[in-house]
Amino acid sequence: MNRLFRWVGAGALLGSAILPAAAAQADNAQGHDQGNRSSAIKHVLLISVDGLHEQDVARCIGANTCPNLALLAKSGVTYTNAYTPGLSDSFPGLAALVTGGSPKTAGLFYDVSYDRTLYAPADTGCTGKQGWNVVFDETTGIDAQGGGALIHLDGGGAFNPDAIPRAKVGSKCVPVFPHDYIKTNTIFEVVKQHMRDSRTAWADKHAWGYDWLNGPSGRGVDDLSRTEINSINPATGKDYTDAYQNTEIFDNFHVNSIINEIDGKNSTGTRNAPVPTLFGANFQTLSVAQKATVATGGGYLDASFTPGPQVTAAIAYVDDALGKMVAELKARNLASSTMMIVTAKHGQSPTDHTKLVKNGDTLTALLEANNYLDPDGNFGQNNNAKALNDGTGLVGTGLVQTDDVGLIWLRDQSQVQAAVATLKANLSCNAPGICADGPQAYILSGPRLASMFGDPSNGRTPDIIVQPNPGVIYTTSQKKDEEHGGNAPDDSHLGLVVSFPDGHFHGERIGRRVTTTQVAPTILRALGLNPNELHSVKVEGTPVLPGLDANN
Structure with a gap:
């Protein structure tokens, strides 16, 4: 059986790809x-x-300022109407790409979240109170233990034990590492399980927080680069997010990792290894340039996404990096057998800075003032002694996580209706309002929230989600003018280019609305695997991207 993608002309829409999907599924069933x-x-x-x-x-592409991305688009499909599945933090954004699922099945809402079923890291017998503020970010590496400085690029080479909560499994009290925290399997695990002699690799921004890419098996990624963006750059004495030029230095670690892997080595280039069947990396330079204030040349100049100086430079950097990878694929005679996908975990909001509103964290303040949370941030790990994940966070307090969205885990779930009533009574942008009075703002709770994101009574899903007006950031920070995490249009509407090693293809644009969850099953189908091997794909019914299969 040959699982070759065959492309034929189909007018304005992408030609049919004849894939033996039914036969592939039959093989899997046997x-x-x-x-x-x-x-x-x-x-x-x-x-x-x-x-x-x-x-x-x-x-x-229109301005010819990203010629390498334009060439990828010319040999593939550009999806002009691609969106994240409801939330746009890095965790749910990447989970969509590698699990085929939304937070409802993947269980990832933010890198800082809450789980009512978990115990504190120090509660080794699981005998105390439940409800832990889970923080899987730069502090998940052992460098951060006890509030320590992040002095190593690899996060110190191990997990911070104070960052790892515990769960009761039968009669045992076990640690919950990030790979235990994700609730579904990943494309890396499926490839490892079903493709003989396959190899997988990935590079991301946090050395230990992204361990969840391994999936519940803990072994999905053979070569998970341990690179920490918040570690101290020896050349500057600051972390790599200080300015987009420094972030380029960090992203270059990932470029080098990919090139090493294309060259038949591991990510560090220190030993020989098979070229990965499935590999990839995350880039942060554009995000840092977007967040930078307009006064310093960051972000965009208008509502039409005209890039400012920093964003212009960042896009040029990313395009150059793509060109280096493609050139290396060609040099190693791999271009004709490698499908390349360029997309994003999330966007950034607001690109139109006339809509920017930074009134402070009025959402948390309103909840505290009405006794739905302890006052003065006295909940979760906001009240610990030294720094996040130092092992002293409070248990059972609930949590609010805000950026340009508000995720609310109430201290007392019986107060959901009362809390929603309070929020709805204070929708305006005037104090003490939460600035959620526009047509694109909403407050989710109850059955509607459960339908979209899972039942909060199971412990992981927030009780309430507040999407404020587009442009609102719950902060007073003077260092950033854009953020992400929610479902505002600029957060969720992403670029998506799928480039195929097939000479018959001349670049197509598909305007049908798709979600980034469809990337994962598309990758598996391209490799000849059954997308339904992904649990989230099977449960949520996630289809492959349209136009690539005769049946869609």
Whole structure:
């Protein structure tokens, strides 16, 4: 059986790709290993560029300021109407790409979240109170233990034990590492399980917080680069997010990792290794440039996504990086067998800075003032002694996580209706309002929230989600003019280019609305695997991207 993608003309829409999907599913049902069958696509390279809007892609291709991305688009499909699945923090954004699922099945809402079923890291017997503020970010590496400085690029080479909560499993009290925290499997695990002699690799921004990419098995990614963006750059004495030029230095670690892997080495280039079947990396330079204030040249100049100086430079940097990867694929005779996907975990909001509102964290203040949370931030790990994940966070307090969205885990779940009533009575932007009085703002709770994100009574899903007016950031910070995490248009409308190693393809644009969850099943289908091997795909019914299969 040949799982070759065959492209034929189809007018304005992408030509049909004749894929033996039914036969592939039958093989899986019989327990056959598809990894030893032939396929034109033998490698998939997935690149996530944080902050890459669809408008960024359209603008730079139109202006010829991203020639390498334009060439990828010319040999593939550009989806002009791609969106995240409801939330746009890095965790749910990347989970969408690698699990095929929304937070409802993947269980990832933010890198800082809450789980009512978990115990504190120090509660080794699981005998105390439940309800832990889970923080899987730069402080998940051992460098951060006890509030320590992040002095190593690899986060110190191990987990911070104070960052790892515990769960009761039968009669045992076990640690919950990030790979235990995700509730569904990943494409890396499926590839490892069903493709003989396959290898997987990924590079991201936090050395230990992104351990969840391994999936529940803990072994999905053979080569997970341990790179920490918040570690101290020896050249500057500051972390790599201080300015977009410093972030380029960090992203170059990932470029080098990919090139090493294309060259048949591990990510560090220190030993030989097979070229990964599935590999990829995340880029942060564009995100940092977008967040920078307009006064310093950051962000965009108008509502039409005209990039400011920093964003212009960041897009040029990313495009150059893409060109280096493609050139290396060609040099190693791998371009004809590698599918390349360029997209994003999330966008950034607001690109139109006339809509920017920074009144402070009025959402948390309103909840505290009405006794739904302890006052003065006295909840979760906001009240610990030294720093996040130092092991002294409070248990059972609930949590509010805000950026340009508000995720609310109440201290007392019986107060949901009362809390929602309080929020709805204070929708305006005037004190003490939460600035959620516009047509694109909403407050989710009850059955509607449960339908979209899962039942809060199970312990992980927030009780209430507040999406404020587009442009609102719950902060007074003078260091950033854009953020992400919610479902505002600029957060969620992303660039998505799928480039195929097939000479018959001349670049197509598909305007049908899709979600980034469809990337994962598309990758598996391209490699000849059954997308339903992903639990989230099976439960949520996530289809492959349209136009790539005769059946869609």
